[in-house]
Amino acid sequence: MTRLILLGANNPETIRLIEDINAVRAQYEIVGWVDNDAAKHGTSFLGIPVLGSPEVLARPEYRDCEVVNNVTRNGRERRITSQQLEQYGLRFATLVHPRVNARRVHIEPGVIVHHGAMLEAACRLEAHCAVANGAVIGHDATVGRYSFVAANSVVAGAVVLEEAVTIWIGAVVTPRLRIGRGAVVGANAAVFANVGPDETVMGNPARRIPT
Ligand SMILES: CC(C)(COP(=O)(O)OP(=O)(O)OC[C@H]1O[C@@H](n2cnc3c(N)ncnc32)[C@H](O)[C@@H]1OP(=O)(O)O)[C@@H](O)C(=O)NCCC(=O)NCCS
Numbered sequence: 036m037t038r039l040i041l042l043g044a045n046n047p048e049t050i051r052l053i054e055d056i057n058a059v060r061a062q063y064e065i066v067g068w069v070d071n072d073a074a075k076h077g078t079s080f081l082g083i084p085v086l087g088s089p090e091v092l093a094r095p096e097y098r099d100c101e102v103v104n105n106v107t108r109n110g111r112e113r114r115i116t117s118q119q120l121e122q123y124g125l126r127f128a129t130l131v132h133p134r135v136n137a138r139r140v141h142i143e144p145g146v147i148v149h150h151g152a153m154l155e156a157a158c159r160l161e162a163h164c165a166v167a168n169g170a171v172i173g174h175d176a177t178v179g180r181y182s183f184v185a186a187n188s189v190v191a192g193a194v195v196l197e198e199a200v201t202i203w204i205g206a207v208v209t210p211r212l213r214i215g216r217g218a219v220v221g222a223n224a225a226v227f228a229n230v231g232p233d234e235t236v237m238g239n240p241a242r243r244i245p246t
Pocket residue numbers: 185186203204219220221222223224235236237238
């Protein structure tokens with residue numbers, strides 16, 4: 036069994052994902068959470084103890100553990116928190132729901148793919164990105180490092196999401212576009228043109244809003 040520690044004691048979905056993986060083949064033992072919120076230390080969430088801040092990962096008793104970044108507040112937060120975990124030199128678990136077809140898909144360490152996601156052939160999921168329930172990643176598309184693709188959104192074929200991008204619920208990014216580093220696509224937006232780095236767009240057709 037691989038021992039797991041998760042960062043971010045706030046979202047139960049990843050626990051269910053781990054339970055679904057274990058139901059197919061017992062693979063993971065959850066040791067606890069770490070969380071940046073000191074108020075949670077010493078408490079438990081979903082019956083799993085909150086061990087403390089991420090600094091506890093430096094302790095010898097956790098050297099054999101793998102870590103999971105459960106923070107999906109947005110792509111930029113996912114970058115900050117993943118980098119926080121990276122400094123402890125522990126391996127990142129890669130969690131893909133067992134019913135997701137991941138054949139002919141490139142998946143790097145630390146990636147999380149939830150139930151019902153559709154990964155089309157030859158798409159590329161870079162390290163520490165997360166794809167939520169029911170999201171579609173089109174053929175030959177790239178989801179950049181640390182990016183977050185929220186539930187029921189569509190990233191069409193050959194789209195490139197650069198690093199730490201956020202695609203919010205139900206948004207659609209049409210084929211072959213490039214969404215710049217740190218950009219945010221609002222819920223239900225329909226994107227028909229490239230989006231620059233750190234821009235936020237919303238609406239149909241999606242328009243840039245001041246940030
Ligand atoms: C893109 C987004 C992040 C921008 O947030 P924000 O800058 O804080 O925007 P605000 O909430 O202040 O809204 C500003 C205005 O845009 C409108 N608006 C907000 N989001 C919108 C959207 N996705 N599409 C169209 N209009 C939107 C608001 O109604 C508001 O209009 P008003 O000025 O006429 O009242 C946010 O709107 C969004 O889409 N959030 C989705 C979050 C989500 O999907 N979470 C899922 C978690 S898994």
